[in-house]
Amino acid sequence: MARRLLWRWRRNPLRRRDDVVEAWIVLAMWTVIVVGGALVGTVVGRAVDRDFAAQRADRRPVRAVLLADVPRTTSTGNDVYRALAKVRWTAPDGSVRTGRTLLTPGPKAGATVTVWQDGTGALTTEPAGTGEARAGSVFFGASAALALAALVHGAAALPRRRLDRRRSERWAAEWELVGPRWDQKTG
Template identity: 50%
Template sequence: MRKAQRTKRTKRLMWRWRSNPLRRHDDIVEAWIVLAVWTVMALGGTLVGALAAHATDESLASLRAERHTVRAVLLESTTRAVPAGAGVSTDGRVGAEVRWRASDGTPQTGRAQVDAGQKAGARVLVWTDTDGKLTKEPPTATGAAFEAVVVGAGAAFAFGGVTFAAGRALRWRLDRRHYDQWGREWALVGPQWRRRTT
């Protein structure tokens, strides 16, 4: 019973490929369009997703390599009450003025995100780039891997969506051609039917 149902379902899905006196040339074209779209979506989407994930992972790895921590001194206290939404991040860090020494030994000052609840003069760690300028902490290896997966999946779905839309546009054009052809054929046959039924 199940085998018969599977065979029937396969025949129904593959009707455009089977020889049939009612099959038109456009039916074969449509079958090839459907096959091409699904193949491009599967293979191309996988390739685009993998390339996007790899590029994102490499970019974030280079950020981790370029950025490093340096010791700095707080120039202002972060213990005062800060109103909600006034520069306090969700992880309890606040922006504060700090001083540090660049790799060439020159003193530098700037604003960096530090833990709240510290007094002026406290030693903190801040992130700097290769030029010695303050920057954000780079994503961890785990965070970068997650971000690469999300970007790769997004790129694959976007590619698949564009491919699917292109396939639908081609099939819409074929349908328009069918409707026009049916209209022309009905214009020829319709009057004969009306004569027979009246």
């Protein structure tokens, strides 16, 4: 098996210079995919994890008063439908603010609901939990590694295609010389 995989590297009378060049291209491609993919995946995963951690540190739940009824859902399945509802809450600086946020249907005007605000007191979404953040970090890291692999594979395909075309042209030229001799009958 190893002999079959490494045939371009061994001395061989049928080995062409193009075969050696292609072997180096493939080796470089896989090195960049493995090493670069691991590096890019790790860097992106850590960056996404830091972003999720910053969101968890910045966002806080706050009690808000519902100013209008949350509209009823028109959904007919078990899926959770959320609608925009107007709420009033107190920001970290002590000022009273009003705004709209997504809530599940049901609460009536005057009810107390929990909403999320950032450090400036603006309404925002609930931050991802640690499990969701970890899954998101792994997903984005793996996606970045796969994107790099696709890019490197595509970039390596261009010179390999050029080598294949050159080999085909040389084979056609040699066949033009040898091919007519095959039509001769023996005996």
